[in-house]
Amino acid sequence: MTGVFDNEFDLVKAFEKVKASGVQIEEVYTPYPIHEILEGMGKKTRITHAAFFYGLFGALAVLGGMYYAAVISWPLNFGGKPFNTFPSFLVVTIVATILIITLATLFTFSARAQIFPGKAAKIADPRATDNKFVIVINSETPEFEATSLEKLLKENGASEVY
């Protein structure tokens, strides 16, 4: 069953009610992120943790690479300065690490959110990217009861239920 709402306030209200009734909500489609919904759906993203580890290993790899090139592979003597010029290695490390984090996080996002070139969109209601807030309810759950649920959605401001 699909409920269509005209604004986020009605959607959030209905969302809480449906959740309380025990029916499983399959997915909510909105034109912009709504925090109550993102939290209410119970899913968490670990993308920030992933980014931290990309940064950690990226920085070590960049620093290690420069150390290898400048100290082990081909040490060059610049006026008697040390081969391992750690402070000036930091400049490239910072920038290259940022690049690594960005690209790796983008690919992680692409893989986890299933957003990639050539993907055909599974559109529940084409108005969800424009001006409607769409809630899709799983009709397989045992608590599902069509008439009462339709009434619940309508009472909470759904402009359309189908």
Add this chain to the structure above:
Amino acid sequence: MYKTSIRGKLIEGDKSLSQISHEILAPIDAKTPRWWYIAMTVSLAMFGWGLYCKYITITQGIGTWGVNNTIGWGWAIINFVWWIGIGHAGTAFSIFLLILRQKWRTAINRAAEAMTVVAVFCASLFPLLHMGRPWLFFFIFPYPNTRGPLWVNFNSPLFWDFVAISAYMLISASFWYFGMVPDFATIRDTTKSKVKKAVYGFFAFGWTGSSKEWLRFEGLSFVLGGIAAVLVVSVHSIVSTDFAVSVEPGWHTTIFPPYFVVGAIFSGFAMVLTLVTLMRKLYKMNDFITDSHVDAVCRILVFISLIMGTAYLTEIFMAWYSGSQYEMYTFFQNRITGEYAFQFWAMFVFNALMPQLFWFKSVRKRLWIVFIISILINVGMWYERFNIVITSLSKNYLPANWASYSPSIIEIGFFVGTLGMFAAGVLLFFRYIPMIAVSEIKSVAKFNNEIQPTQHHE
């Protein structure tokens, strides 16, 4: 929290959500206006001349430029730094205002980011051709090679610069693109044209607006926003080390990194203002880019202009205070007075004095004055780079090495070419890409009267 009662409305005219998508996406569906074709022709002509000059540079060499042994960095480096500076605003705008939770950024950040991508691309052409043999540019990559194995010098600011610019280009482009994905989906779902549906559908990467997607999208923006803030500060600091790490009088100063970063944001914000006034005039986006948006950018420019003025005066003071006769000579006889006095005073007037007009509300309110000042700030910033690059090189420690510099027609053409490329890029952006972030505008629209909860009384 944004207080509408104090700061004015973010969006004028109580629009419904579908009105917002419709009005912002209108230029994409509308017939291309005539002025667009005219502007595009002019831009492409400029771009074409630039291509010819690049061809001459590549086939005949750097000898076709006005540079000489003393002044090895001519217009190429001036323009490189200038474009990179302009390119800074996009990221600075999105990131700093995101961190500061400034909701008004939503109307402008898309244009600012588009400008960044095009400007950084323009900038990257200059060091590439200045290498002399651009087809060997890959020598600058640190990779195990057949020449030794000879690695690049990790202590060289020129290598840092290469890393910073290429990272900045990739990051700003991907940041910009992923912000657009939800908007491309909106075009896909609202357009009536089959071709547009297919094309924008492809670029929307299958976006549907589900909570799973938004959750991760928010995580991604958080990560990219946080780390790109470091990048904004570091990239232009690194550009400044190209100068500051050397021992030339006028370059060898610790003020350079902050001075460059602030200058970059200054010129970039001025360019944002130029674009925004154009969007208001040409596309009637007045309801989204309101008077208070223009007002806010003008106020920021007053503030940054004061920092620029302070930096100029600090440099002059330090030249005297250092007791170094070379610094004294550079600043007092080769900048404030002397051969390049015009460029110095143009810089000082355009950057430090003229933006002070924005203190007056009557100036901030008149869009054509704002437009002219925003252009003149960028002229002033160009003179600042001229002032830094040319004056210090022209007369340094050994008078026997002194030389003058004037650009050749090829260098001028190269610069005009990038101006044409930038204009063409902006025109394409206006025509084919939602110039305001639709989904972000919708998220700040909830205080409009049109979008309030439905009242149900039994």
